[in-house]
Amino acid sequence: MKKLGFIDLFIDEWHANNYPAWIRGSKFAADFKLHLAWEEAPKEGRRDLKQWCKDFDMIPAQSIQQVVDECDALFVLAPSNPEVHERLAEIPLKSGKPLYIDKPFAPSRAAAQRIIQLAQKHNTPLMSSSALRYSNEIIEARQKITPAEIAFVGTRGGGSSFEEYGIHQLEMIVSLIRAKASKLMQCGAGDTKHLVIEFDTGARASVTLQAALPFTLTIAAGGKTREITSTNNFFPNLLDEILNFFNTGISPIAIEETLEIATILEVAVNAQKTLDTWIKL
Template identity: 40%
Template sequence: MTKKIGLIDYFLDEWHANNYPAWLRGSAAEQGLDWDVAYAWADTDKPGGLHTDDWCIAHHVQRAGSLAELVERSDALIVLSPDHPEHHLRLSELALQSGKPVYIDKTFAPDLATAAKLFEMAAAGGTPIFSTSALRYSEQLVALPAGINADSISHLSVTGPGAFENYAVHQMEMIVALLGTTVTRVKSLSAPNGGRQLLIEFEGGRQASFLQINNAPFQLLLQPKGEAEGYIVPECTGFFPELMKQMLLFFESGVPPVPREQTLAVMALLDAGRLALDRRDEWISVAR
């Protein structure tokens, strides 16, 4: 019997919701998994965009009459609203009480305190929960040798595009995925009206640098400790297919592929980075 995925969104006519149904169906078929995106519910309609009914028709999804109905009828749940994480706590509440696997899209929460509340709600409901930026699953990161890990990396540099509020999570996810959760402090060296540049320190003297420029590709430069040659990734690609695969495997097993500690570390970095951008050349401690 086909298992049902329910989509919860602030409004459905947005880039992730417009692509996830087809991608998830294709990934399920490739893996031989019997899952379908069956239901959707949105808090509102996008101003100037598709009405929820029209979106559901276009994507072959049944509109749920209420959020409670969607949670009841679904076997697994995806909370979207990728550019409006301030709604995630409210939109996730019923899902996190359900005991059914819940994926919450990037950015997981607007701040670390809200992120902690989401995990607390999931624990109270006995609900498996998972969140990540898709960049964690770029082909190039997945293909790095097994010996390239938090213990072996001396310095990591990442670049990317967009605004800090909704795109910095992608670079922070790569940093935490490769360097771990022992981040200690952040400093901004950004120039007025220029790109956003952060220096990030970890325990043991390891460092990462973050550069965000409007049209930069997602890139990665990595220096292992010692005399080893570095790695240069001129562009990070192919991340959404692996994210869809990991999401479906999570729905099957109920085992989150990304540890809670890493997601909270990403959120702590975002909080500290946001503050550092307002206090140039001042070290900002990262919450632990």
């Protein structure tokens, strides 16, 4: 049975609070044991590591090194703080043990490249993803539609900021189109963010982010239009994929695709300062 370790900026956050139930409910649950957790520091008003571990039947670790030494597969969480991922992941990246880094993978292309290069140097299997890639509906769409058929993907979804939540829609788009972005433009208004992306295949995509919107999308492909009006079961599906990755050491997502998403996200975040202007990638 493989031992799992959590590494976080502060442990009492939504992903860390929910991943244990999905791990224990996974079809791969019998292969794994939730073992150690570590946080850099508790967030004010939330549970500290000792109490959190008591609540989730895990053991508080004294250091990242202890988590790496005593666990077989590793999570770096901090889903609201991608700027700390590179720092928190430094020791895990040198371990050679399968490592999942939560979304967004990195705040910039340069940081993403450094993370990838360190993993490759130490033969550390690496995976990162937004859960939305693994909704039942997106999985089915990828099975039925080839990237070459796609002319347009329009996604809509919620979130408090583009910096933190834009990743979900970009992950869906890139997982479907599977091409490099050539240029993009932010052209939203008020509290609605609207991003247009052109890919080197000629396909285009749009991202619309407004706080209360559910995640939905439109796919125009092969002369037909597919409307996806709900996205379901994405977190349990994601955890199944992560645990399978921990078993095999092979990520289901090409690292080049993860780098492409990080690149688009960085440019799109910065493009909020120059609305209605095409920016080449």
